[in-house]
Amino acid sequence: MQGYACQEEPQNVEEWQEQQAGSAPEEMxxxxxxxxxxxxxxxxxxxxxxxxxxxxxxxxxxxxEQVSQLLEHRKTLGPLIAIYELQAIKGFDMPTIRRLLPYVSAGNAFIEQIPFRNYWTEGKHSLQLRYARTWDGPGRSLFPTAEKPPAYIGGPDKLTLRYRYSMGRHMGWGLVLEKDAGESWLRKSAVPLPDHVGFHWVVRRPGLLKTLVLGDYTINFGQGLIQWHGMAPGKGSSVLYFKREGETLRPYAGAGEFYFYRGVASTLVLRKSEITSWLSARALDGRVKPSEADTTETFGSILSAGYHRSISELEARGEIRQFTVGASWKRRWRAGHVAFNAQGQHFSVPLQRGDDGYRLFRFQGDRLLEASVDHAFNWRNVHFFGEAARGSTGHWAMTQGWLAALSSAADAGMVWRTGAPGFVGMYGAPFGTTGLAGNEQGCYGALQWRVHPALVAAGYVDVFGFPWLRYRVSAPSKGTDALISLQWNPSRHAMVQATYRYTEKMQDVQLEGAMEKVLMQQRGHQVQMRCEFPLSPVLTWRARAQCQLLAPSGTWIAMQQWNWRSGKWKGSCSHAWYDGGAGLGMYLSGLGFPGDGTVARFSGIGWYLRCQAQRNFGDRWSAWCSWQFSRSRAPVQTLSEWRKGALIEGRSTVQLQVQYEWGRHE
Structure with missing residues (x-):
């Protein structure tokens, strides 16, 4: 099956990214x-x-539960003869099978044995170059011009170069170079380098040493209370995707500059046990200041954005050294596993929490030790999982959940979570409202019902609370989040989905004429419609409409997209209209480079146009290009703005990608 560089993101991933951008953009x-x-x-x-x-x-x-049932089916009845034999396995329905089809096969159960000496020469190489630039718009004054000093010292060009070698899952290495818009080129020995440079080498072998990684890597274990570098989906219409799953150790080849470790890590297999250990030394961005005016002692605060565009951002580059050591021991049984995890962090300068009231329980100091125990096991038709963690700060966090197949047509799940305000989890990403384990308590319940082979109804209710203050919330607070969704698949490639979401939360609000902000309850209503229909073998039409009411303002956005494919060409054209109230924004995912998780924010009143195309040149070359244009005006909020007239701004963005592949095996 031919792969395309502009393959769309899975719908559940896009929806989760948009929800996270709206609720916790700092955690993207x-x-x-x-x-x-x-x-x-x-x-x-x-x-x-x-x-x-x-x-x-x-x-x-x-x-x-589906993974467990598939493995049990293979063990009991042998290999699958055809992919549609999945319909005979408990828990597999046609929508799930359709999502799987592009990525799986049911071929011969023969496992190819490749000599280790061939790992170095029989693999596949890939070289990818990306370029992006934005013209006009509100950000044009930030870059250097002849008329005024720049706010950013570099140009508006964004460049990414990525090289990867892979021998299936057996061996691989890669190099990533990235320069963000506004950043300048670094010069060492007169050789210009981009701002971010990453490298990894990984080998996987059956036997004692399962995985060995040198360079950049990610660590994911448990339910993300203290450590989860990878993607961690949250609440959305795919209501049962709330359990954290994945390999503990994976090589890292992304362009993000914060959520990874750098050093050496390995996984050893001893019968039914796995031991993963890691050692990392990194230079983090941070601001280092003297603790008092007449002393030499210093303290620091970490910056996670990864940008080095202005003078102050450059001064913070690599100012804090972080040393990490950790280990995870996992014991497997047929029904599940139990794992014990521990991790220690040491910083070159003590971190300080700040003076704001909501930061009272934040971590401060130069040493942090965290430990947890996690489990997952099956009992009849129920899958239980959870994690309990404690840090050297003395505070606890815990999450416990279950997934159950109630019948052949209904599935349900629940997650209960609690975290003390002082619990840290610096690299944590648990399921919840904020994506952090500390200072959150809640209970989430979900139900999915296959009313008909082509109709699925789903919904969830999440009741949560925050024992301590939060940013823009000046007192302990509570909230509710509920969603109901209906999805109809009239044919294999057609889909219609309707979703309603209700939110209720507390937030500080500045009332007209008041001197201070008042904590008030805010209720939000969101209705969304999605549809996709293939009009011909080469043309597919997608549409989406969304409106949101967050008193006293409302927003709406409507978008349609035409996808086409002809021979070695593939492309799309999309157009959107939007109208947002003061201070509100709407988010659309998948508008940047393929797979980079870009989420665009639209505010004000305007429209948006995007055209993209991709072509494969033989089996080795592929080129992808995109042009985007948006034109908007901010909503009028004061009498003075009304008299001056609306300020209309337009922004145009061009993105290009070229990829070359060579070698033998994937």
Whole structure:
């Protein structure tokens, strides 16, 4: 099956990214590893007859119960004869099978044995170059011009160069170079280098040493209370995708500059046990200041954005050294596993929490030790999972959940979570409202019902609370989040989905004429419609409409997209209209480079146009290009703005990507 560089993101991933951008934009992570993995399986599908539990979980499509049932089916009845034999396995329905089809196969159960000496020469090389630039718009005054000093010292060009070698899952290495817009080129020995340079080398072998990684890597374990570098989906219409799953150790080849470790890590297999250990030394961005005017002692604060565009951002570059050591021991049984995890952090300068009231329980100091125990096991038709963690700060966090197949047509799940205000989890990403384990308590329940083979109803209710203050919330608070969704698949490639979401939360609000902000309850209503219909073998039409009411303002956005494919060409054209109230924004995912997790924010009143195309030149070359244009005006908020007239701004963005592949095996 031919893979395309402009393959669309899975719908559940797009929806989760948009929801996260609206609720916690500071937690967005620049990581396209999941998309890269699916692209690899497009070219060389995953064999369901030989795939391990970890490989099936990494797809991000199957629930834990479905993975368990598939493995049990293989063990009891032998290899699958055809992909549609999945319909005979408990928990597999046609929508799930359709999502799997592009990435899996049901071929021979033969496992190819490749000599280690061939790992170095029999693999596939890939070289990718990306370029992006934006013209006009509100950001034009930030870059250097002849008339005025720049706010950013570099030009508006964004460049990314990525080289990867892979011998299937057996061995690989890669190099990533990236310069963000506004950043300048670094010069060492008169050789210009981009701002971010990353490298990794990985080898996987059956036997004692399962995985060894040198360079950049990610660590994911448990339910993300203290450590989860990878993608961590949250609440959305795919209501049962709330369990954290994936390999503990993975090489990192993303362009994000914060959520990874750098050093050496390995996984050893001893019968039914796995031991993963890691050692990392990194230079983090941070601001270092003297603790008092007449002392030499200093303290620091970490910056996670990864930008080095202005003088102050450059001064913070690599100012804080971080040393990390950790280990995870996992014992497996037929019904599940239990794991013990521990991790220690040491910083070159003590971190300080700040003076704001909501920061009272934040971590400060130069040493942090965290430990947790996690579990997952099956009992009849129920899958239980959870994690409990404690840090050297003395505070606890815990999450416990279950997934159950109530019948052949109904599935349900629940997650209960609690975290003390002082619990840290610096690299944590648990399921919840904020994506952080500390200072949050809640209970989430979800139900999915296959009313008909072509109709699925789903919904969730999440009741949560925050024991301590939060940013822009000046007192302990509570909230509610509920969603109901209906999805109809009249044919294999057609889909219609309707979703309603209700939110209720507390936030500080500045009332007209008041001197201070008042904590008030805010209620939000959101209605969304999505549809997709193939009009011909070469043309598909997609549409989406969304409106949101967050008193006293409302927003709406409507978008349609035409996807086409002809021979070696593939492309799309999309157009959107939007109208947003003061201070409100709407988010659309997948508007940047393929798989990079870009989420665009639209505010004010205006329209948006995007055209993109991709072509494969033989089996080795492919080119992708995109042009975007948006034109908007901010909503009038004061009498003075009304008299002056609306300020209309337009912004145009061009993105280009060229990829060259050579070698033998994927």
């Amino acid at each position: 992570r620049e990581n396209d590893e999941q998309w890269t993995l699916l692209q690899r399986y497009l070219r060389r599908p995953l064999n369901l007859n030989t795939a391990t539990a970890e490989e099936l979980q990494e797809l991000g499509i199957l629930l834990p």
